[in-house]
Structure formats: structure tokens, C-alpha cells
Amino acid sequence: MIKPLGVYVHVPFCKQKCAYCDFYSLPRREGDMDAYAAALRAQLLETDFSGFQADTVYFGGGTPSFLGPRRLTALLEAVSAACPVAPGAEITLEANPDSAQDWEELSALRRAGFNRISLGMQSADDGELRAIGRVHTMAQVRASVEAARRAGFGNLSLDLIYGLPGQDLPRWQKSLAAAAELGPEHLSCYGLKAEPGTPLYTRRETLPGDGVQADMYLETVDFLEARGWRQYEISNFARPGRESRHNLKYWTLGEYAGFGPGAHSDFRGRRYAWARDLEAFLRGERRLSESQAMTPREREAEWLMLSLRLVRGLDPEAWEARSGRPFAPFLPFLRRCGAAGYALQEGSRWRLTPRGFLVSNQIIGALLDEIQEE
Numbered sequence: 001m002i003k004p005l006g007v008y009v010h011v012p013f014c015k016q017k018c019a020y021c022d023f024y025s026l027p028r029r030e031g032d033m034d035a036y037a038a039a040l041r042a043q044l045l046e047t048d049f050s051g052f053q054a055d056t057v058y059f060g061g062g063t064p065s066f067l068g069p070r071r072l073t074a075l076l077e078a079v080s081a082a083c084p085v086a087p088g089a090e091i092t093l094e095a096n097p098d099s100a101q102d103w104e105e106l107s108a109l110r111r112a113g114f115n116r117i118s119l120g121m122q123s124a125d126d127g128e129l130r131a132i133g134r135v136h137t138m139a140q141v142r143a144s145v146e147a148a149r150r151a152g153f154g155n156l157s158l159d160l161i162y163g164l165p166g167q168d169l170p171r172w173q174k175s176l177a178a179a180a181e182l183g184p185e186h187l188s189c190y191g192l193k194a195e196p197g198t199p200l201y202t203r204r205e206t207l208p209g210d211g212v213q214a215d216m217y218l219e220t221v222d223f224l225e226a227r228g229w230r231q232y233e234i235s236n237f238a239r240p241g242r243e244s245r246h247n248l249k250y251w252t253l254g255e256y257a258g259f260g261p262g263a264h265s266d267f268r269g270r271r272y273a274w275a276r277d278l279e280a281f282l283r284g285e286r287r288l289s290e291s292q293a294m295t296p297r298e299r300e301a302e303w304l305m306l307s308l309r310l311v312r313g314l315d316p317e318a319w320e321a322r323s324g325r326p327f328a329p330f331l332p333f334l335r336r337c338g339a340a341g342y343a344l345q346e347g348s349r350w351r352l353t354p355r356g357f358l359v360s361n362q363i364i365g366a367l368l369d370e371i372q373e374e
Contacts, residue, residue, distance in 0.1 A: 010260030024262030313351025
């Protein structure tokens with residue numbers, strides 16, 4: 001039986017690192033581009049994909065568009081050479097607006113097989129963009145969207161961040177409205193977190209407080225739902241049928257294999273990550289920074305946690321089939337959450353409300369404690 005697989009290709013190069021970024025990314029190094037593409041190809045071709053077929057492929061980063069159409073096309077061909085790619089597979093390219101302006105280059109990528117593009121808009125306010133170290137402008141966002149549409153991309157996603165330095169609710173509403181006017185099929189809206197070790201962490205006092213961020217989040221849900229983008233995960237919204245099929249693998253315990261330094265995988269029963277070391281990767285060293293064989297109980301905890309990230313929520317029958325244990329012990333707590341406005345019961349399923357998503361860590365923690373006590 002052939003199993004579906006998500007393939008993730010990490011490209012760590014950026015024009016410059018953003019003030020908030022905690023991902024593995026490095027300043028753009030033109031001299032390393034060909035060597036990196038060759039190392040990725042080698043890693044793909046040495047992987048055993050037997051029994052799997054890729055139904056999603058995702059080029060993330062960093063800024064994958066900096067590799068250019070020639071290298072990206074060759075890498076997508078390498079994916080297909082290493083692992084069968086299903087007809088109709090979702091094939092996504094992340095891009096920053098400043099590096100996705102040329103519609104002819106985007107057309108070449110569309111012809112190569114990329115059929116979804118995700119643009120890092122982040123804000124419609126140029127001052128806010130500068131405050132977090134972004135190198136593009138809102139004018140470039142509009143130009144990138146126009147170029148992508150002209151190139152034939154019918155599936156476009158925009159990333160936005162709320163809770164930026166000095167931002168208030170009206171300014172966030174302007175960014176939301178500007179994004180909606182561009183008509184993307186998908187929107188990802190994330191609350192900014194100042195991660196230790198990032199430049200933003202040293203000026204975290206400039207960020208809006210938790211209460212303001214909560215208001216921004218609830219406004220996001222209401223605004224987008226009213227205009228036809230359905231929330232399907234805590235931070236993600238889509239037109240019907242345009243949910244990110246690749247990212248849904250992460251939230252539904254689908255299998256995915258990541259390639260490149262810093263990439264994570266959940267493949268053949270193990271969770272693992274490649275070391276965040278570009279130089280070693282270019283030398284052909286394949287070192288893992290972490291690796292774990294997952295036990296059934298750990299998978300159950302993951303399933304519970306990830307299901308509550310999704311708007312469709314928990315399915316008691318699926319829990320009982322997966323774990324062999326009754327769902328009933330969870331019901332008293334879920335009913336209390338329902339009475340407080342944090343959860344809803346729809347048929348037999350339980351899901352979190354937008355207000356419940358704001359305190360999802362506490363809710364998930366309480367349910368995981370219930371598992372531990374069994």
C-alpha cells in the first residue's frame with residue numbers, strides 16, 4: 001500500500017535576518033547557492049522513499065525564492081526523481097515580496113510544477129515592516145501579488161503578524177483590510193512572540209500587551225470569517241477547499257520528511273531534525289540534532305494536542321479507536337470549558353472557540369494531565 005507523504009525542502013538563505021526570527025536562516029550567500037542545491041539533491045536521492053508518494057511538497061525557509069527559477073526547478077525535479085509525486089500534488093513556494101516581482105520568473109516556476117505561493121507580507125505599514133527588520137514595502141507586496149496572478153498562480157497565501165512594536169488595534173485592522181483587498185485564497189495570522197536571543201527580545205517592552213494581542217486575534221477571526229475566509233486552525237484561514245494541505249499534515253499526524261539543515265521530519269515512526277549547520281551540510285555530513293522513536297502513548301498525547309489546534313476539534317470515536325480507552329473521563333473538564341465559553345460541543349465532537357484558542361495551552365495541559373493520571 002502506497003502511503004502519502006509531505007516533502008519539506010528548507011532553504012536557509014535570506015537577504016537579512018528579521019529582528020524576530022528564530023528559524024535557522026542566514027544572510028544570502030550567492031557563492032553557496034549552487035553547492036547548497038547540489039547538497040539538497042544528494043540528500044533527496046539518498047533517502048529511501050519506498051512505499052511512499054508525495055502529495056504535498058513545500059519549499060520553505062529562509063527565502064526559497066532567492067535560489068532563482070533554475071535552481072528551484074532542478075530541485076523540484078530532484079524531488080520527483082527521488083520520490084513519486086502524486087498527480088494534483090500541492091507544491092508550495094515561500095517567497096518574500098522583494099524577491100517575487102518578476103512575473104516571467106514566476107511563470108517559469110509555475111510551468112515547472114509549483115502551484116501555490118506563500119508571500120511573507122507581515123504588515124501593510126512600511127514603518128512596522130522596518131521596525132521588525134523586513135526589507136520589503138507594501139508596494140512590493142501588491143506588485144508580487146499582481147506578478148503571481150499574471151504568472152498563473154491561482155492559490156496564493158499571505159502571512160501576517162499582529163502584535164508588532166507600537167501596533168494598536170486600528171493599525172492591525174488596516175493591515176487586515178489591505179491583505180483582504182488583495183484577495184488571497186489563504187491567510188496565516190500569527191501573534192508576535194519575542195524569542196530569547198533575537199534582536200527583538202531586547203526591546204520586547206515595545207510590544208502590545210497580552211490583552212491588546214487578544215483583541216487583535218478576536219478581531220482577526222471575526223473580520224476574516226465575515227469575508228469568507230474560514231478559520232480551520234488557530235492561526236490559519238482559507239477559502240473553502242484552499243486549506244494548506246501540507247501544513248495539515250503537521251496537525252493531523254501525517255508523515256512528512258524534511259531536507260536541509262534545521263528541517264524537521266516525522267517519517268517512518270520517528271521524529272527527527274537535521275543539525276542547524278550549513279557548512280557541515282555542504283560537506284555532505286548528515287547529522288541529526290534530535291531523534292526520537294514515538295511511543296503509542298506519546299502519539300496519543302500529540303493527537304490530543306494537535307486536534308485541539310484545529311477548528312474541527314476532538315472526535316471521541318477517533319480517540320477511542322486510536323487509544324483503546326474511553327473518552328468519557330475528558331467530558332467533565334470539557335463541559336466546564338463549554339460553560340465558560342471556551343469550547344463547543346457539535347454532535348459528539350468538541351472544539352475550542354476563538355476565546356478558547358487564546359487559552360489553548362492551559363486547556364491542552366489539563367487534558368494531557370488527565371492522560372497521565374490514567
